[in-house]
Amino acid sequence: MKSGFAAIIGRANVGKSSILNKILGQKVAIVSPKAQTTRDRIVGILTESDSQIVFVDTPGFHAPTNKLGDYMMRSLTEAVRGVDVVVIVLDAERGITARDNELISKYIGGKTPVIIAVNKTDLTTYEALYPALTPLNALPAEDVIPLSARTGFNLDKLTATIRKLLPEGDMLYPADEVTDKSLRYLAAETIREKILLFVQDEIPHGVQVVLEEFDETDRITNISALIICEKNSHKSIIIGKGGDMLKKIGVSARKELETLLGKQVMLRTFVKVIEDWRNKPARLSELGFTPEKHE
Ligand SMILES: Nc1nc2c(ncn2[C@@H]2O[C@H](COP(=O)(O)OP(=O)(O)O)[C@@H](O)[C@H]2O)c(=O)[nH]1
Ligand SMILES: [Mg+2]
Known part of the structure; x- marks a missing residue:
């Protein structure tokens, strides 16, 4: 081995x-x-x-x-x-x-x-x-x-x-494990991917997605996602005219999540502004970028 x-x-x-x-x-x-x-x-x-x-x-x-x-x-x-x-x-x-x-x-x-x-x-x-x-x-x-x-x-x-x-050695992870990331993490990232695909210019670089609810039952998974962006003007663009953009992001993410989870998904999205979060250490760690990991 x-x-x-x-x-x-x-x-x-x-x-x-x-x-x-x-x-x-x-x-x-x-x-x-x-x-x-x-x-x-x-x-x-x-x-x-x-x-x-x-x-x-x-x-x-x-x-x-x-x-x-x-x-x-x-x-x-x-x-x-x-x-x-x-x-x-x-x-x-x-x-x-x-x-x-x-x-x-x-x-x-x-x-x-x-x-x-x-x-x-x-x-x-x-x-x-x-x-x-x-x-x-x-x-x-x-x-x-x-x-x-x-x-x-x-x-x-x-x-x-x-x-x-590679050196000779035993398995480092269980044979059926494919990633170290949780489904919850993959779900948040899937939503961020749709924002990267659909929203123009630099805006998605300032977006992070946080799941406030990820509740799996036998038939359905309820997900509430908070989309964090850096400015009010970005928030308007992410929501779009009459909510069009947010709807497009939500529909596309939901379809992929249903395949990933193998069951129906109820996805709710909210957009929130946190000014310049990419430069605030406290905000970064709140949003999942924990410096401790890199000590
Ligand atoms: N045509 C083509 N496009 C690719 C290939 N690999 C990646 N891409 C595209 O290149 C872009 C960047 O891919 P990604 O995997 O996110 O790159 P990363 O930033 O290096 O991880 C995406 O649009 C991919 O679809 C390839 O082998 N052929
Ligand atoms: Mg990459």
């Missing part, structure tokens, strides 16, 4: 969470076209007959502009500490940026083996990708793997390469 931890890191939007979800065949991390969708480390567990890979999904590597960003970068650093393998994800379509190179030079050549995963190959051609792979192949990485979270291309190669690098 082999078991161990593999951290998935990379700049925003390269598809870290998508790769994890596709490998697990289950959505444990929300995904969106906007940067900084993932705010915390999320564990996803792949158990097979002779191995257990514990993936650690992380926030995108960026230069923080507020205290939430500081928290996210601390969470990234912590997530990488002590893992057996680091997977650096790059974006095949966008190419290698200065930010990618920063991460590469930070982690490659250290004591933890690094795999470079070049994601989104479905958006490019071999001819276009090949020149970008050449310099990567010269790096002291365990392997450079072109792959696609969308189509699933080469994800088996990624897991096989990780497996080879």
Whole structure:
């Protein structure tokens, strides 16, 4: 039996969470076209007959502009500490940026083996990708793997390469566990994902969703969600004309939650303003970003 931890890191939007979800065949991390969708480390567990890979999904590597960003970068650093393998994800379509190179030079050549995963190959051609792979192949990485979270291309190669690098050991989590996050957490995140998808511009970056009620019975789950945003003007946009936007968010989230929970969901949403919460340490910890976790 082999078991161990593999951290998935990379700049925003390269598809870290998508790769994890596709490998697990289950959505444990929300995904969106906007940067900084993932705010915390999320564990996803792949158990097979002779191995257990514990993936650690992380926030995108960026230069923080507020205290939430500081928290996210601390969470990234912590997530990488002590893992057996680091997977650096790059974006095949966008190419290698200065930010990618920063991460590469930070982690490659250290004591933890690094795999470079070049994601989104479905958006490019071999001819276009090949020149970008050449310099990567010269790096002291365990392997450079072109792959696609969308189509699933080469994800088996990624897991096989990780497996080879893991130490011998017993399972670290129960075999039937897929994530360290609760259904309650996944439910709140599902609602936040719909806000990231439907609400324009920068507004969703200042949104956090808190569940005030999560009450599961045999037939139905009652959920009350508080959507926190930073300004009154944002609140009006999230609610929309005649409540249209909030309704759209609610309907879309409810459908997904019914699939996740396998039963009917009664979802009620409320919007509340907490000015500049992303810069207030007390508010951050109230909203689930607890600094204690990173001591
Ligand atoms: N075409 C394509 N899009 C992808 C792929 N992987 C992720 N995406 C998209 O890229 C965006 C960012 O994905 P996400 O997983 O949230 O990236 P993260 O910020 O690195 O976790 C989303 O819109 C995804 O649907 C892929 O392999 N192919
Ligand atoms: Mg993510």
